[in-house]
Amino acid sequence: MSPILETRGLSRSFHGLRAVHDVDFALEAGEIRALIGPNGAGKTTFVSMLIGRLAADAGQVIFEGRDITALPDHRRVALGMAYTFQITSVFSRLTAAENVALAARRRLGGDRAAVAREVATALERTGLAGQGEVAAEDLSYGHQRLLEIAMGLAQHPRLLILDEPTQGLAETEIAAFKALVRDLAGQTTILLIEHNMAVVMELAHRITVLNFGEVLAEGTPAAIRADRAVQEAYLGTEAAHG
């Protein structure tokens, strides 16, 4: 099976600091992959190059066999990459349903019935069915983050990139998020950038560990947990105790 997303030799420096260096990465369709690493490891820089928010100094990004390295972010979204929580901007005065409808219209255009169906489905899947008429700014923080996922889902992405999705969520909301990701698995490929190790270990099929801008290790949660180099990289950090 060919990967849905691949990087070859992807690199980016800032004033001589190698934030991401020569990263080869491959994501299989349908998998849930976690990208982890200590603070400053290069996760944000790497993902920013995947989604086209940041230009690479060297290397390639390949999505479904196509070299997208030079494409702007909106073209990548149109190809089927959805990145929460930065591409999908929530309009705080609009209701949850109106926000999801905006995202759905990007894919469905003016077909009102199809947009309404899509809105209902996305709100239902994210557990927000009862909040559709609530202004986004009046939703709890956790529900606002779920709304961003609902907006991502409404675009029917083939690759959903979730950046720190559980940050700031309450335990019950994290449980709901885990159920949602499990429900999505198999239908869409998920790349999860996450600091919460319990969430990573529970959800990911495979984990890629970045450290000092390079891939330190890659493997199943059990293999990563047992990996000496990973343990050392995390030693003394919060994640080591997660």
Ligand SMILES: Nc1ncnc2c1ncn2[C@@H]1O[C@H](COP(=O)(O)OP(=O)(O)OP(=O)(O)O)[C@@H](O)[C@H]1O
């Ligand atoms: N725009 C920038 N200008 C200068 N240095 C940067 C910039 N963006 C990132 N860096 C540096 O690149 C390195 C990697 O940062 P990055 O934010 O990608 O790491 P990260 O793994 O996402 O960290 P965190 O978990 O703290 O979000 C860090 O040393 C950071 O200071």
